[in-house]
Amino acid sequence: MIEVESLDVVFGRGRNAVHAVRDVSFHVAEGESFGLVGESGSGKSTVLRALSGLNANWTGTLRIADQKLGRRRGTAFFKRVQMVFQDPYGSLHPRHTVDRILAEPVSIHRLDNGEARILRALDEVGLGPKFRFRYPHQLSGGQRQRVAIARALILEPKVLLLDEPTSALDVSIQAEVLNLLQRIKRERGLTYILVSHNLAVVAHMCARLAVMNHGEVVEELTAEALRAHAPKQAYTRQLLTASLGYDRAAVDRFEDFAASA
């Protein structure tokens, strides 16, 4: 479904050039959830933004459903691929009602039956019609993230690109949103790419994941290998140790993994 081959992203030029993504390749099958894990600055979100068309300065080959992607994406692309962002406070227009937020993609794509689509999308994310005419500030963080998911789903996409969808939420709300994403994926046969710094969230959602550091994929592994504490690379092992909780003795063994030249 999704193929990324030799993806490079460089910001700036000359001496100020920052090589944010270096030669990243991975494949995601239809109906699969694929995780991208890494610390801040590892390039994981940049890969997602190149895929979603938010970033034009990439080189390499990107394919979705066997179609090669160009720099600019048409409406047909966005009908198929939608994105959910980290911050539900920043990704919804503060002066638009939920109704208007959901109606906008429907009218851009000239879809019929807007009324029914909006009600169905609200229902599907567990909000219901009483939220339809509220403004974002009248919603909690979890409810806003549900609206953002509804906005992505209203076009009936095949691929959802999720950038830290639950890291701004309390853990009890995170559980509800993750369950919602799992259910929608099952019901609609969607393909997900989930970017997160949280290994536990990725291991829960995805069967396969890639670990990134300094713009490179350090290692691709299955969630099972992670559960068995059997990553091959030292970097992944250290990330796993740190994710399992505080251990004074382990901290002294931490190394710095610098970028390879």
Added chain:
Amino acid sequence: MSAAAHTNGTPLLSVEDLTVQFPTRTGLVEAVRGVSFSLGREKLGIVGESGSGKSVTGRAILGLTPPPGQVRARKIDFDGVDLTRADKASLRAIRGARISMVMQDPKFSLNPVMRVGDQIAEAYRAHGREAGTREAKTRAMEMLEAVRIRDPERVYAAYPHEVSGGMGQRIMIAMMLIPGPDLLIADEPTSALDVTVQMQVLAILDDMVSERGMGLIFISHDLNLVASFCDRVLIMYGGRILEVCEAKRLHEARHPYTRGLLNCLPSIDRPAAQLPTLKRDPAWLELGA
């Protein structure tokens, strides 16, 4: 709630019946409702979701509740001084010098137009040390080394925008620790950091507690982290303390809220088709521990 075990003798801090209220257009909001606990020279975790009152509790101890908030307490006793009744001069002698606080985001806590080393040296001189500039600088350098900054010379001369988030938080911690406080209140000090850096920063705090006998109040939303890092944990919900546990035995917690929070965390080791969600009981807001 009776204050549980301390590592030695009299508590360093004891808070009795703390209430913090904020008047709003729709009436009084009680952010903290009758919280009592005490702390020895140990690592005490305060855990809760957003809006549980954990940060408001931490700020109220230091008298940092923003107006128009009102703080009431039977007493907040710090080493024999009741902070609710102390005059401003004696509060000044305690705040910063004997109790200090680290906030979540170093970007907003550091002065953007002053070299970070000078800020640390200033903290040393401001809190009752009769020290010259040279001595303050030497002490600031030592402190930067103590928080494991590898190149203290360079970092001393850097401005806050020139350092990373993890480095910024270490600088904040250096600044808060240089007066040698007896109590450090850390409000989500590592939430904005990457996991490995987070663990390194926690190790610095841990060493300060074990080597210098400092007391630490560690405010966090992360149950697993607190369970592995702290000695004791208070679980807050709706402005009250629901439960107090030994951190090592947090996983045996009794209260349905604590159990619910623990269960809804995804785990690397246990795969689950679906995460159990938390069913909130309105009675939790009424009872408290």
